[in-house]
Amino acid sequence: MNPLDSIKGTVIAGAIIALAITAVVSSYAGFNSMGLLRWAHIGAGVVWIGLLYYFNFVQVPALAAAAADKGGPGGAAITKYVAPRALLWFRWGAVVTWVTGAAYLAHIGWFLGAFSFGLLGTPAPNGNAIGVGAWLGTVMLFNVWVLIWPNQKKILGIVPATDEEKAKARRVAFLASRTNTMLSIPMLLFMGASAHGLLF
Known part of the structure; x- marks a missing residue:
């Protein structure tokens, strides 16, 4: 069986290759x-x-285009099959990202220093870049679990909601998602700067 025939096989094969190269x-x-x-x-x-x-x-944008296309297929396939699966990987990817980042900071002794911008614990090198990145990631994690996911459950019909509640949920989830997109730009900059001194 070819491991590339399934996503699980592909990921496992990629991990094995990475670990083999690491061992060498x-x-x-x-x-x-x-x-x-x-x-x-x-x-x-x-x-x-x-x-x-x-x-x-x-x-x-694709769902907006599908809604505007009066004779088209609509967005039902995306909301029924794609969005729930993508949201599963999205929200748990957020958790794993935050937990592994926090664990790494704790292990190297920077957790308190990063989140307090050097006031508590060992300050991180390259200024407070890691603290800025960590706080932005924390705000984004909050948005995923407190604003985006509960409202997406209403939009997708996973939990019952009236049309008015769905309309409000769409707006809240949209704004929280756009906020996270906006915050991801400085977050990625400061995470990179903390390890590679891009700014400081």
């Missing part, structure tokens, strides 16, 4: 187990932010 490279440079945690953080972040961008750049 680490025999020369030494193995860093915290690198696996950082790798999980980055991978989950790609899933989370990738889906955030998919929703904002692809799905929302």
Whole structure:
């Protein structure tokens, strides 16, 4: 069976290749187990932010176009089959991203320093960049679980809602999603700056 025939097989094959390359490279440079945690953080972040961008750049405009196309197929297939699955990966990608990032910061002794901008605990190098990125990610995680997901459940019919409640839910979820898209831009900048000194 070809592992590329399923997404599970593809991901497992990719992980095996990554670990095999790591084993070869680490025999020369030494193995860093915290690198696996950082790798999980980055991978989950790609899933989370990738889906955030998919929703904002692809799905929302496509649903608007489908609604405007009076003779077209409409957006029922997207809302019935695509959106619930994408939202599952989106919300859990957010959790895994935040938890692995927090665990990494805690392990290297920067958790309190990052979230207090150096007032508590060990301050992180490159100024407060990691703290800015961590706080923006925390606000975005809050938006996913407190504003976007509960309102999407109403929109998708997972929980009962009147037409008026659905209209309000659409607006709240839309604005929270757009807020997260806006915040993702400085968040990615400051996360990169914390590790690579892009700004400081």
